[in-house]
Amino acid sequence: MTSVQTEVLLQTLISGLLLGGLYALIGLGMTIIMGVMKIINLAHGELMMVGMYIAYVLYTLFHIDPYLSVFIVAPALFLLGVAIQKYLINPVLKVESILPENQVILTVGIGMVLANVATIIFKSDYRQTPVDYSTKAWYLRDLWKNSPIELSLSLPWSVSFVIAVLITVSLWFFLTRTDTGKSIRATAQDHDAALLMGVNVDRMRVITFGLGSSLVGAAGCLFIPIYYIYPDIGGQFTLIAFVITILGGLGSTVGAIIGGLVLGIFESLTATYIGMGWAPVGRFMIFVAVLIFLPGGVASLLKAKRFR
Amino acid sequence: MKKYLSYMIVALLALLPLIGLSSYTMHILILVIMWSVIGMAWNLLSGYCGQVSFGHAAFFGTGAYTAGILYSKLGLSGWWGLPASIIVVTAFALVIGYICLRLRGPFFALATLSIGVILRIVAENMVDFTGGDLGIMIRERTWVEKIWYYYIILALACGTFIVVKLVIESKLGYYFVAIREDQDAAESLGINTTLYKTIALCLSAVLTGFAGAFYMNYMGYIDPKVVFALHDISIVAIMVVMVGGVATYWGPVVGAIIMVLLAELIRSIPLLGTAHHTFFGILLIIIIIFLPNGIVGDFAKLNRIAGFARRRS
Numbered sequence: 001m002t003s004v005q006t007e008v009l010l011q012t013l014i015s016g017l018l019l020g021g022l023y024a025l026i027g028l029g030m031t032i033i034m035g036v037m038k039i040i041n042l043a044h045g046e047l048m049m050v051g052m053y054i055a056y057v058l059y060t061l062f063h064i065d066p067y068l069s070v071f072i073v074a075p076a077l078f079l080l081g082v083a084i085q086k087y088l089i090n091p092v093l094k095v096e097s098i099l100p101e102n103q104v105i106l107t108v109g110i111g112m113v114l115a116n117v118a119t120i121i122f123k124s125d126y127r128q129t130p131v132d133y134s135t136k137a138w139y140l141r142d143l144w145k146n147s148p149i150e151l152s153l154s155l156p157w158s159v160s161f162v163i164a165v166l167i168t169v170s171l172w173f174f175l176t177r178t179d180t181g182k183s184i185r186a187t188a189q190d191h192d193a194a195l196l197m198g199v200n201v202d203r204m205r206v207i208t209f210g211l212g213s214s215l216v217g218a219a220g221c222l223f224i225p226i227y228y229i230y231p232d233i234g235g236q237f238t239l240i241a242f243v244i245t246i247l248g249g250l251g252s253t254v255g256a257i258i259g260g261l262v263l264g265i266f267e268s269l270t271a272t273y274i275g276m277g278w279a280p281v282g283r284f285m286i287f288v289a290v291l292i293f294l295p296g297g298v299a300s301l302l303k304a305k306r307f308r
Numbered sequence: 309m310k311k312y313l314s315y316m317i318v319a320l321l322a323l324l325p326l327i328g329l330s331s332y333t334m335h336i337l338i339l340v341i342m343w344s345v346i347g348m349a350w351n352l353l354s355g356y357c358g359q360v361s362f363g364h365a366a367f368f369g370t371g372a373y374t375a376g377i378l379y380s381k382l383g384l385s386g387w388w389g390l391p392a393s394i395i396v397v398t399a400f401a402l403v404i405g406y407i408c409l410r411l412r413g414p415f416f417a418l419a420t421l422s423i424g425v426i427l428r429i430v431a432e433n434m435v436d437f438t439g440g441d442l443g444i445m446i447r448e449r450t451w452v453e454k455i456w457y458y459y460i461i462l463a464l465a466c467g468t469f470i471v472v473k474l475v476i477e478s479k480l481g482y483y484f485v486a487i488r489e490d491q492d493a494a495e496s497l498g499i500n501t502t503l504y505k506t507i508a509l510c511l512s513a514v515l516t517g518f519a520g521a522f523y524m525n526y527m528g529y530i531d532p533k534v535v536f537a538l539h540d541i542s543i544v545a546i547m548v549v550m551v552g553g554v555a556t557y558w559g560p561v562v563g564a565i566i567m568v569l570l571a572e573l574i575r576s577i578p579l580l581g582t583a584h585h586t587f588f589g590i591l592l593i594i595i596i597i598f599l600p601n602g603i604v605g606d607f608a609k610l611n612r613i614a615g616f617a618r619r620r621s
Contacts, residue, residue, distance in 0.1 A: 040414045088593060097600030098488075098554045101360040104414045105550065108362075108543060109592035116585035235538060239425060242418050250415075277433045284426045288407055291419065295410070 011151055012272040013265060018153070020264020021161040022222055025168065026237060027244030027256040029215035032175075035188035035251030036208040039103045043084075043111035044216055044241050045234030050114055051077050051217030052229045053122060059129050059224075066129060066224040067163060073221050074214040081213025084110060085206045111234060118231035128228045131156070156225035167218055168257065175253070184208055188251060216241075236280070243287045249299025258298045262286070314469070321462055325455045334454040338526065340568045341461045342519050346541075347548035347560025348468045349515035354546075355555040356476055357508040358488025359409070363420030365541035366427045367513040370400050371520025372535040373431065376444035379524075381437075386446050389521035397517030401510045409505045412491065421542065428536030443531025450525065457526050464522060468515050473557060475511065484508055485555075516545075539585060547588060551595055553602030562604055 026048065033041045041047075051073045058064040058072060092106050099105075136155040175181040186194040187204045195201050216237075244263055248255025263283060270282030290297060321341075325334065346364065354360045374396045375389020408419040431438045438444070451457065475481055483504045486494040495501050524530055535541065544567060552563025570591070574584040599606045 040418055042418075088597075091597050092600075095597065095600045097596075098605070099354070099358065099360060101414055101417055102596050102600060104360070104417055105546060106593060106596050108546075109589040109596070112539060112543070112585045112589035112592070116583060116589065120583055120586070239422055242422070246415070275433075277429070280429050281426060281433070284422050284429075287419075287422060291407055291410065 007150060008272065012268050014151065014153065015157065016265030016268030017261060018157045018161040018264070019268060020261035021164040022219055022260075023240060023244060023264050024257045024260025025164045025219040025222070026216055026241045027248060027260045028168065028171065028253060029212035029219070030241040031245050031248065031251055031253055031256040032184070032188070032208055032215075033212040034245060035253075036184060037089075037205055039089075040107070040242065041209075041212065042104060042107040042238055043114060043234075044212075045237030045239070046111040046114040047077060047081065047213045047234075048216045048220040048223075048237050049118060049229070049231065049234040050080065051220030052224055052233070053118055054217075055221045055224045056127065056129055056229060059131070066131060066221050067159065070163070070218050070221045073217045077217030078210040078214040081210040082206050084213075085209035089209070090202070090205075111238070115231050115234055122231060124231055126228045126230045129224050131225050133225070154226065160222040160226065163222055164219070167215070171215070172253075180204075180207065184211075240283065243283055245297075246287060247290050247297055249297030249302075252297070252299035252302075254302065255297050255299035262298075318462075318466055322459075325458055331454055334458055336568060336572060338454065338458055338461055340564050341458075341465045342522065342526075343544070343548050343564035343568055344561040345461070345465050345468050345519045346516055346545050347552065347564050348465075348472050349512045349519070350545045351549045351555065351560050352472050352475065352484075352515070353508050353512035355549055355559075356481065356488065357484040357505060358491075359505060359508065360413075360417045360546075361420040361509075361512075362417045362538075362542050362546070363404075363422070363424035364512075364516050364545045365536045365538065366404065366420070366424040367397055367401065367516040368520040368523070368541050368545075369424075369427060369431065369530075369532070369535035370397050371517030372524040372530045373438060373444070373520075374517070375521040375524040376446070376530055377438065379446055380439065380444050385450070386521075386525045387450070389524060390518060393517040393521045394514055397513050398510050401513035402506070404513075405506045405509045409502060409509065421538070424536060424538060424542055428532045431532035431536060438532070441531060441533070443529060443534070444524075446525065446528045449528055457522075461522055461526075464518055468518075469557070471511070471515070476557075480504070480507065544588075547592055550592065550602055553604030553606070556602070556604040559602050559604040563602065566603075 026044070030041060030044050033039070033044075054073050054076060055066045055069040058069045059066060064072070088106060088110065089103060092103050095102070133155055137152045138155055138158070139153075140151040173181075175185055183194065183199045184204050184207065186197065186199055187201050187208075191201060194204075240263070244256055244259040245251075246259075247263060248257070248259030263286060266286055267279045267283055271279040274282070294300065296303075324337070329337070346368065349367075350361065350364055371389070371393040374393040375386040378384045378388050378392060379386045404420070404423050408416055408423065411419050432441055434440070476484070483494070483499050486497070486499060487501050487504060491501055520535060523535070548563035548567050549560050550563070551566055552561065553559025567588075570587065571584055574587050595602065599609070603610065
């Protein structure tokens with residue numbers, strides 16, 4: 001391998017890692033919702049789209065930096081998620097019907113409404129938030145004068161990655177150290193046992209949905225400086241989130257993080273070596289391969305290690 | 309009376325074009341019947357067998373592309389796509405079934421959804437074979453008059469209805485319902501669930517593929533974004549059945565009438581035209597919360613509410 005080829009490969013791997021960090025954040029939101037509620041939230045990407053548009057409006061009207069708007073978007077999306085769970089999903093849980101998948105179809109309906117309302121308000125134009133650092137980059141040779149290879153990394157990608165890691169770490173602390181977090185995990189593990197131990201399961205459901213929404217909203221803010229937005233952007237991110245959860249193992253948080261990173265790196269490799277248009281196909285090739293060869297996802301590998 | 313209801317409706321539909329309807333009305337009728345075919349096909353897999361599919365666009369698009377590629381690559385008439393799609397779509401359904409049917413419930417739903425998206429991306433990228441985003445266009449239309457298209461799709465719909473009815477009233481149908489109600493119990497009673505789920509998937513896929521091949525011939529133009537559309541094909545297929553009535557014979561027909569008319573109505577209102585997905589979404593939410601078994605399935609409930617209101621006034 002010549003040094004140029006090595007550079008390209010390293011560059012691809014690192015940008016895949018950065019993308020994977022953001023993917024992990026999206027996947028985490030879906031995973032905790034799936035763990036606690038046992039339903040797939042098909043409006044997940046649309047919630048991210050809402051977060052992105054809030055950040056976009058905040059920037060264009062008040063010139064709030066997208067990274068700062070995380071602090072506004074996350075609570076806003078939390079409230080939206082709580083409202084959806086309380087007034088739409090909870091009533092459906094009580095309704096008797098032939099198909100048990102009604103809740104999933106309901107989230108599709110919610111997603112359709114959100115995407116369409118966004119189309120009406122913002123038109124279906126592609127928009128970009130013109131932050132001035134969006135094209136800035138930093139170079140490895142600036143930091144390490146005589147490095148054998150040269151790498152350049154986009155600045156907003158790196159910042160987004162660092163913030164995503166920070167959010168993930170604080171989520172981990174929330175889930176393992178606080179009372180509410182522990183109750184959420186208990187509900188995810190065994191709904192009835194948690195109820196018997198005095199956990200307010202209904203409230204945990206509402207909080208979880210809000211938490212998942214705010215996570216994906218935050219991810220939306222982090223995507224703003226590096227990505228363009230349009231109202232139908234949600235669908236593709238819903239699919240990404242779903243692929244990550246299958247890859248990571250259903251309802252497993254660690255699995256979702258690993259799954260996000262793997263997916264990011266794999267997508268970046270397909271984009272470099274096969275072609276941009278095929279990157280989404282690579283995503284689904286992973287998905288199909290995991291279903292066939294590793295149905296439990298990464299989580300099952302982790303578990304197998306632990307018991308040995 | 310009730311026994312002959314289906315024959316009367318078919319006879320009525322067959323005589324309908326003779327009174328000289330406008331081309332636009334015929335178009336709407338054809339769309340309604342096409343959507344009831346797709347709805348009945350979806351209902352067979354998802355309503356009766358309980359495997360909710362979010363990716364029927366995959367089969368619809370495969371059928372349409374079979375007809376289109378026969379025309380564009382081999383120079384045959386697009387109508388050969390109808391018989392050819394049986395083989396092609398069955399092959400696709402077997403592969404998709406092998407991958408997806410090992411999943412249950414919502415996971416099956418999402419897996420089929422992603423299969424639909426994969427096929428769209430493949431069709432967009434295999435430019436040499438499918439024409440990519442340019443799509444396929446049939447330059448010479450078979451008939452100018454819509455009446456022949458109408459009779460063809462009507463015949464397809466009758467065939468679909470009969471197939472669904474025969475299947476559901478046979479032993480196969482009971483296996484399907486058993487799988488829907490409790491897959492583990494069905495398995496322990498000695499039903500080969502994988503085999504019967506695959507049969508349901510293949511039947512449903514072939515029927516949807518017919519509708520796709522017909523669409524290619526009728527519209528004369530397809531591209532990946534149209535026939536593999538998530539919201540405009542897969543989700544509408546679900547909505548047709550959810551609105552009409554899950555696991556009922558006439559539900560998909562009722563649903564198709566409502567959905568096609570509603571879509572046309574909303575599109576014709578100025579300013580609200582772009583909002584038709586919002587209306588669909590809200591309708592879906594209302595139906596799921598208040599009429600979870602659809603209009604036909606919850607007809608008794610609707611009747612009771614109407615009767616109650618009449619007595620009160």
